Amino acid sequence: MTVDRIIHLAVGVVFFILFLRLAKTSYELKLLILGGITMAVGTWMPDWDLWLGIGYHRSPLTHSALPALLFGLLVFKIKRSPILVVGFCLGLASHLFWDIIAYGNVHWIKGGNNDRLFLFVNALLLIIAAVMMHYKYLISSSFQRSG
Numbered sequence: 001m002t003v004d005r006i007i008h009l010a011v012g013v014v015f016f017i018l019f020l021r022l023a024k025t026s027y028e029l030k031l032l033i034l035g036g037i038t039m040a041v042g043t044w045m046p047d048w049d050l051w052l053g054i055g056y057h058r059s060p061l062t063h064s065a066l067p068a069l070l071f072g073l074l075v076f077k078i079k080r081s082p083i084l085v086v087g088f089c090l091g092l093a094s095h096l097f098w099d100i101i102a103y104g105n106v107h108w109i110k111g112g113n114n115d116r117l118f119l120f121v122n123a124l125l126l127i128i129a130a131v132m133m134h135y136k137y138l139i140s141s142s143f144q145r146s147g
């Protein structure tokens with residue numbers, strides 16, 4: 001595990017804890033662990049473009065909301081657990097957020113500020129998606145309680 005990987009994971013943990021604090025909702029422990037795992041995957045996933053070579057690194061395909069969309073579609077096909085998507089979105093958002101601060105460069109996008117704006121908008125979309133998924137969880141779990 002590289003230092004970069006550890007930093008991304010640590011920022012993801014901070015995002016996840018802050019989110020849960022602000023959301024003021026307690027998930028079951030099992031769900032929290034699952035969400036923590038998908039959060040960790042979310043912090044790591046954007047750098048999978050390194051497997052294609054350094055020339056592809058920080059590609060807008062992996063450093064955007066796109067992986068979360070694919071992950072969300074996959075998860076909802078298999079298992080309707082919003083927390084899995086919440087965790088992934090927050091992990092991915094934290095990665096993009098940290099890339100704004102630490103690097104700022106996105107492959108194919110010209111101009112440092114355009115890169116940062118791209119990362120920022122995508123991180124924001126991911127946080128909005130996490131909030132929406134979280135409320136979806138609240139609604140579905142209150143339905144389970146009442147029905």
Ligand SMILES: [Zn+2]
Binds near residue numbers: 046
């Ligand atoms: Zn990155």
